């Protein structure tokens with residue numbers, strides 16, 4: 001089997017390979033050794049995406065086939081759950097895994113992938129030239145100012161990008177492609193057959209949703225958040241729109257403690273007026289390219305705008321919500337020791 005299919009299971013050639021094989025979904029679910037390995041890896045693939053990284057280890061032949069077939073199986077498992085947050089996490093993790101591999105590919109291969117995803121381009125020496133109408137949909141999501149059109153060399157309507165940048169744009173194209181195609185319609189019989197795997201994935205998903213990722217330093221229970229921040233999160237969960245000052249306070253607080261842009265955007269999803277693009281734009285503005293463009297407001301500022309609510313004893317010992325959070329984190333760590 002062409003090993004590249006396993007690295008790029010979302011391409012049309014890879015799906016043709018799967019379709020042409022004599023391994024139907026029913027045969028995979030029938031309980032044979034190969035089918036069991038594919039289902040296990042499909043489940044693992046989704047769980048790894050929840051944890052933030054799909055780790056791939058390839059062998060030749062049958063191992064590469066298991067890897068390849070686990071991709072459509074993972075998509076089916078995700079469709080059985082049909083959770084927007086999971087779909088986004090999964091699409092991002094698949095795209096990042098593919099991007100890691102793309103760095104080792106030739107210019108020609110990347111160009112072919114670009115064609116598959118509709119990125120019109122011409123090879124220009126060791127670079128690519130992409131028409132700006134094909135560049136913008138993918139580059140507009142990047143926070144680094146180098147992606148802004150005003151900072152690029154434009155050549156007759158074409159943007160010049162190097163090989164690494166082209167691969168990064170491809171990562172965005174792959175992410176969009178995977179995300180937009182989910183969820184699939186899954187027949188009831190298949191959902192039923194995969195219910196043990198679905199249950200296991202749901203448990204991982206619920207665990208993630210009850211925690212917040214804090215950069216490289218580990219996870220924290222949201223109980224460490226000060227009352228003001230918990231109140232704002234609760235307001236969103238109960239379908240209230242936040243005033244501008246409250247949105248700024250919440251976003252900057254979450255960014256300051258290391259939460260990623262995607263996770264912050266997801267925090268606002270339950271808002272009645274949620275508009276993903278507008279929210280992302282606002283979050284990007286507050287977070288900045290380094291994640292620390294603005295510091296969260298102090299307790300005094302929170303009080304001025306009516307965002308300081310229901311104090312706890314710890315509040316009298318801090319002048320900033322971030323200090324509240326750090327102190328509570330330290331207390332929890334000491335208790336664990």
Ligand code: SF4
Pocket residue numbers: 226227228229298299300302303307308309310311312315316318319320321324
């Ligand atoms: S005193 Fe500070 S930390 Fe406590 S609720 Fe008010 S703003 Fe938040």
